Amino acid sequence: MDLNYTAEETAFRQEVRDFLAEHLPERLSEKVRLGKRLSKADHEEWHAVLNARGWLAGNWPAEFGGTGWNAVQRHIFEEETTLANAPRIVPFGLTMLGPVLQKFGSKEQQDRFLPKILNGEHWWCQGYSEPGAGSDLASLKTHAVRDGDDYIVNGQKTWTTLGQHANWIFCLVRTDAEAKPQEGISFLLIDMNSPGVEVRPIVLLEGTPEVNEVFFDDVRVPAANLVGTENEGWTYAKYLLTHERTNIAGVGFSNAGLANLKRIARQEQSGGRPLIDNPHFAARMAQIEIDLMAMATTNLRVIAKAAAGQAPGAESSMLKIKGTAIRQEINDLTRRAVGPYAMPFVSEALDEGYNEEPVGPDYATPAAPQYFNNRKLSIFGGSNEVQRTIISKAILEL
Amino acid sequence: MVDFALTEERQMLQDTLRRYLADRYSTETLHGILQEDEGYCRTVWSELAELGVIGALFGEAEGGFGGAGFDLAVVFEEFGRAGVVEPFLDTAVLAGGLIADLGSDGQKAIVDDVIAGSVQLAFAHGEPDSRYELSRVSAKAEMRGDAFVLNGRKAVVGNGGNAQTLVVSARSGGDVADEAGISLFLVPADAPGLSRRAYPVMGGGTAAEIVLRDVEVPSNAALGAIGEAFPAIERRAAYAIAALCAEALGAMESAKDLTVDYLRTRKQFGRPLGKFQALQHRMADMLVEIEQARSAVINAAGHLDRDRATRERQVSAAKNLIGRVGRLVAEETIQMHGGIGMTQEYGLAHLAKRMVMVDHRFGDTDHHLERFIALARV
Numbered sequence: 001m002d003l004n005y006t007a008e009e010t011a012f013r014q015e016v017r018d019f020l021a022e023h024l025p026e027r028l029s030e031k032v033r034l035g036k037r038l039s040k041a042d043h044e045e046w047h048a049v050l051n052a053r054g055w056l057a058g059n060w061p062a063e064f065g066g067t068g069w070n071a072v073q074r075h076i077f078e079e080e081t082t083l084a085n086a087p088r089i090v091p092f093g094l095t096m097l098g099p100v101l102q103k104f105g106s107k108e109q110q111d112r113f114l115p116k117i118l119n120g121e122h123w124w125c126q127g128y129s130e131p132g133a134g135s136d137l138a139s140l141k142t143h144a145v146r147d148g149d150d151y152i153v154n155g156q157k158t159w160t161t162l163g164q165h166a167n168w169i170f171c172l173v174r175t176d177a178e179a180k181p182q183e184g185i186s187f188l189l190i191d192m193n194s195p196g197v198e199v200r201p202i203v204l205l206e207g208t209p210e211v212n213e214v215f216f217d218d219v220r221v222p223a224a225n226l227v228g229t230e231n232e233g234w235t236y237a238k239y240l241l242t243h244e245r246t247n248i249a250g251v252g253f254s255n256a257g258l259a260n261l262k263r264i265a266r267q268e269q270s271g272g273r274p275l276i277d278n279p280h281f282a283a284r285m286a287q288i289e290i291d292l293m294a295m296a297t298t299n300l301r302v303i304a305k306a307a308a309g310q311a312p313g314a315e316s317s318m319l320k321i322k323g324t325a326i327r328q329e330i331n332d333l334t335r336r337a338v339g340p341y342a343m344p345f346v347s348e349a350l351d352e353g354y355n356e357e358p359v360g361p362d363y364a365t366p367a368a369p370q371y372f373n374n375r376k377l378s379i380f381g382g383s384n385e386v387q388r389t390i391i392s393k394a395i396l397e398l
Numbered sequence: 399m400v401d402f403a404l405t406e407e408r409q410m411l412q413d414t415l416r417r418y419l420a421d422r423y424s425t426e427t428l429h430g431i432l433q434e435d436e437g438y439c440r441t442v443w444s445e446l447a448e449l450g451v452i453g454a455l456f457g458e459a460e461g462g463f464g465g466a467g468f469d470l471a472v473v474f475e476e477f478g479r480a481g482v483v484e485p486f487l488d489t490a491v492l493a494g495g496l497i498a499d500l501g502s503d504g505q506k507a508i509v510d511d512v513i514a515g516s517v518q519l520a521f522a523h524g525e526p527d528s529r530y531e532l533s534r535v536s537a538k539a540e541m542r543g544d545a546f547v548l549n550g551r552k553a554v555v556g557n558g559g560n561a562q563t564l565v566v567s568a569r570s571g572g573d574v575a576d577e578a579g580i581s582l583f584l585v586p587a588d589a590p591g592l593s594r595r596a597y598p599v600m601g602g603g604t605a606a607e608i609v610l611r612d613v614e615v616p617s618n619a620a621l622g623a624i625g626e627a628f629p630a631i632e633r634r635a636a637y638a639i640a641a642l643c644a645e646a647l648g649a650m651e652s653a654k655d656l657t658v659d660y661l662r663t664r665k666q667f668g669r670p671l672g673k674f675q676a677l678q679h680r681m682a683d684m685l686v687e688i689e690q691a692r693s694a695v696i697n698a699a700g701h702l703d704r705d706r707a708t709r710e711r712q713v714s715a716a717k718n719l720i721g722r723v724g725r726l727v728a729e730e731t732i733q734m735h736g737g738i739g740m741t742q743e744y745g746l747a748h749l750a751k752r753m754v755m756v757d758h759r760f761g762d763t764d765h766h767l768e769r770f771i772a773l774a775r776v
Binding site for chain 2: 129132134135136139158159202203204205206207211268269270271272280281284328332335336339340341342343344345346347359360368369371372375376378379380383384385388
């Protein structure tokens with residue numbers, strides 16, 4: 001048992017820190033710090049900065065243009081970038097599709113798609129959930145029928161995050177209606193500029209157009225865009241989910257959120273004193289910090305296991321449940337910390353180019369919107385109820 | 399034996415209001431209202447005034463036919479149920495209520511206009527640093543000749559942008575957090591030196607930041623005795639809290655109903671979600687908490703006319719409990735809906751926002767927990 005990082009790991013942390021100090025544009029870190037909405041161009045700018053350094057694909061092997069980092073290095077990178085208020089890396093191409101193509105894609109698909117994920121030419125989105133297939137993903141109905149060298153796709157996907165920016169979508173589609181739900185699914189790559197694809201935004205409860213519905217009406221997709229074997233898509237989907245759930249604990253987000261909360265609590269006044277000196281509020285913050293300290297170690301335990309070559313299984317479900325609960329708790333306390341100034345809701349104030357003075361302190365603007373927006377954390381990526389079922393089946397064997 | 403049944407009049411009021419809102423205040427209507435700069439619908443306002451809903455918030459001496467805690471509770475629970483965003487709390491319960499409580503006969507003429515639905519008011523009391531402390535008032539009122547001169551800043555003033563007349567608190571004596579020395583003034587919104595910046599608030603409606611720079615009002619603009627407004631402010635805040643708690647309760651009931659319907663109809667893994675025991679138990683827990691919330695509203699509403707110590711203890715207890723249950727119901731109903739609960743389009747999100755944001759007016763859960771403890775020590 002050794003709770004210290006090695007000399008190499010510490011040196012790596014310093015290297016990341018130095019890089020961020022020099023190359024993370026302040027315009028972007030300010031937007032993240034103040035909870036503003038990031039535009040497509042913001043994401044692309046940050047991706048390009050990382051790509052120039054060769055650090056965009058933290059979980060790809062070097063042979064595909066990735067960093068070849070191990071789980072501990074990835075963790076350090078994640079910690080440092082979130083603490084520095086760097087934009088998060090948009091995960092759809094990099095952490096989700098990339099690993100699937102590397103493991104199950106053809107050489108031709110790897111050569112065609114992976115470089116364009118890195119250089120930003122392709123912005124991917126995820127076509128998994130459907131109106132009737134949420135937690136029960138295997139009940140999906142979007143179907144693809146073979147027609148010569150093409151598939152013809154019909155159906156609807158939903159909750160497609162940032163689909164409005166995407167030009168490609170990876171989709172789970174049903175290719176065998178007769179088989180058991182999990183057995184008739186294929187993994188298809190679809191150019192969103194194809195005729196018959198339509199994207200409609202869904203506005204979330206705090207006004208952010210973040211997710212979309214994607215409709216497919218007789219969309220022709222070359223059969224060359226099928227990943228792996230027909231009707232084996234569920235296997236690939238599950239593999240992708242294990243990657244989707246890396247960093248699911250969001251320890252970095254929680255650390256940054258807690259630091260922000262403390263800053264706010266030092267500036268807010270309660271009864272003529274700083275809020276941070278209010279024993280009741282201090283106790284609430286301490287409670288979260290205590291949970292987060294343990295969470296950080298739980299997360300490291302899973303990472304160490306992964307670094308030793310064991311694939312994370314149901315552990316990632318634990319990380320998701322506890323990690324999202326802590327993040328949501330921090331959001332809740334931040335909302336309370338700003339007091340009555342949680343109420344003003346000038347949605348445009350979260351967008352770039354809004355030059356008016358904020359209503360109340362600038363840190364108050366995103367407090368309530370983030371509290372509401374982050375209710376999604378316990379819903380997406382497999383709801384926390386689904387995670388509990390996984391734990392009770394896979395670990396407890398109930 | 400105690401009797402929890404509504405009186406015949408209140409039952410009629412509830413029925414009338416519920417029917418009107420079910421008929422006229424659909425989710426689509428609401429979405430239209432939320433797009434309006436004023437943040438409320440004038441037609442709804444006048445129609446509710448005609449139905450006597452504003453009159454129900456005032457006592458007979460002021461020309462109304464209600465005004466008691468249970469009248470407020472009935473009205474605001476229905477507002478909460480339908481997600482009503484119109485500023486009845488600000489115009490009628492707070493500013494209108496203070497004028498009714500403290501006003502001279504001349505000043506009370508405004509109450510007739512309030513009941514008729516022809517005027518918008520606001521209570522400009524909170525300040526950038528006052529948080530939820532009712533006695534923390536930095537704005538100053540100075541006597542200059544026959545007039546008062548007001549200076550200061552007022553923060554997050556509900557309906558402040560729409561109000562034609564504001565009830566403004568300012569200090570004419572005492573230290574910044576003293577209960578003694580606070581005065582109230584009736585200030586026309588277009589008074590020279592008064593500037594305001596209105597904005598939408600989370601969950602619907604509007605508020606404003608108000609700056610008073612050498613705003614001069616005549617001596618007859620003072621509402622009640624100079625320097626002695628605090629007891630009236632605290633008492634009106636108690637009425638407002640009871641109303642807010644009732645509103646949150648109504649929103650909880652609607653959110654619960656929507657969720658029960660959803661769990662009955664939404665199928666995953668081949669059966670309705672409502673057949674999963676994990677969700678059944680959570681719904682059952684929520685039901686128990688909402689019943690607790692209803693009792694807390696009854697406690698608050700039923701003690702508003704009692705002595706200060708009794709009233710404030712009940713009110714702080716209710717606001718603390720409602721804050722906790724409101725958060726629980728908002729979060730749990732969204733969670734059990736999944737993605738659809740997160741969308742602006744579906745009715746649940748609005749209800750969830752209303753019940754959570756109630757926590758940010760007149761003291762949140764923590765504020766009232768501390769206050770409840772402090773009140774017990776007095």
